[in-house]
Amino acid sequence: MPNRKVPKRWSRKGAPFTRKEIELLRQVPDSVLARRTGRTIKEIVAERHARRITLPSQRSWTARETRLLGRLNDHELARRLGRPVWDVRAQRRAYKIPPLIPRPKFRKWTPAEIKLLGTVADKELARRFKRSLNSIQGQRWLLNLPYPAARFRRWTKEADKLIGAMPDEEVAARVGRTRGQVALRRRKLGRLTLTDAFSECN
Numbered sequence: 001m002p003n004r005k006v007p008k009r010w011s012r013k014g015a016p017f018t019r020k021e022i023e024l025l026r027q028v029p030d031s032v033l034a035r036r037t038g039r040t041i042k043e044i045v046a047e048r049h050a051r052r053i054t055l056p057s058q059r060s061w062t063a064r065e066t067r068l069l070g071r072l073n074d075h076e077l078a079r080r081l082g083r084p085v086w087d088v089r090a091q092r093r094a095y096k097i098p099p100l101i102p103r104p105k106f107r108k109w110t111p112a113e114i115k116l117l118g119t120v121a122d123k124e125l126a127r128r129f130k131r132s133l134n135s136i137q138g139q140r141w142l143l144n145l146p147y148p149a150a151r152f153r154r155w156t157k158e159a160d161k162l163i164g165a166m167p168d169e170e171v172a173a174r175v176g177r178t179r180g181q182v183a184l185r186r187r188k189l190g191r192l193t194l195t196d197a198f199s200e201c202n
Contacts (some may be wrong), residue, residue: 017047025053032087045094059083061091070097092172109139118145157184164191 017025024033030044037044054060068077068094078085092099097100113129120128122136129136140147159175175182186193 022047022051022053025051029084030090041090042093045090049094052194066091066095069095072101073100112142114139117143118147122147160185160189164193165190168193 021033021037024036025044025048030041030048033044043067048054058183065081066175068081069076069088072080074085074088074092077083078088082089104107113125116125116128117136117140122133122140125131126133126136156175159171162171162174163182163186168179168186172179172182
């Protein structure tokens with residue numbers, strides 16, 4: 001039985017445009033063509049502009065409309081001009097115009113910052129490092145570091161005396177811990193809850 005050739009995934013990024021792709025330039029939006037071919041919207045827009053191909057449903061951009069790119073949010077500008085969002089975004093990128101609210105530049109984590117992760121509360125580190133709380137939590141989870149309260153906060157003798165003498169919920173409220181932490185500590189100390197102790201007495 002002859003071996004059947006398995007077709008490779010259609011991804012033409014960086015390669016010359018084929019006849020089929022050129023035909024699609026006249027038929028489908030840039031975002032759809034990018035998804036089908038694996039090309040970037042930037043190179044599709046450049047190819048379409050070089051061949052002076054305009055989609056039937058796509059109006060030519062006027063100088064006035066082009067001047068508005070980047071001055072308004074892409075969605076708002078699309079609404080005002082009566083254009084699809086992908087058209088506005090592709091045109092802005094083609095002219096290398098940044099969006100109205102650019103994404104913040106990525107800040108690399110310094111060794112000093114990483115060293116403090118898991119040793120101080122996430123909110124406090126967010127304030128110190130001037131980072132978002134999600135950024136602090138995400139980096140800590142990425143490094144598999146536990147929340148500091150569960151690892152570094154020690155149980156005091158006063159708190160241990162309360163365990164088993166009152167319900168776990170009340171102990172948790174008094175010592176500033178979760179009910180699960182109190183229950184775990186109680187089992188470690190080998191103490192019963194008030195309900196269990198009462199049952200054994202009866």
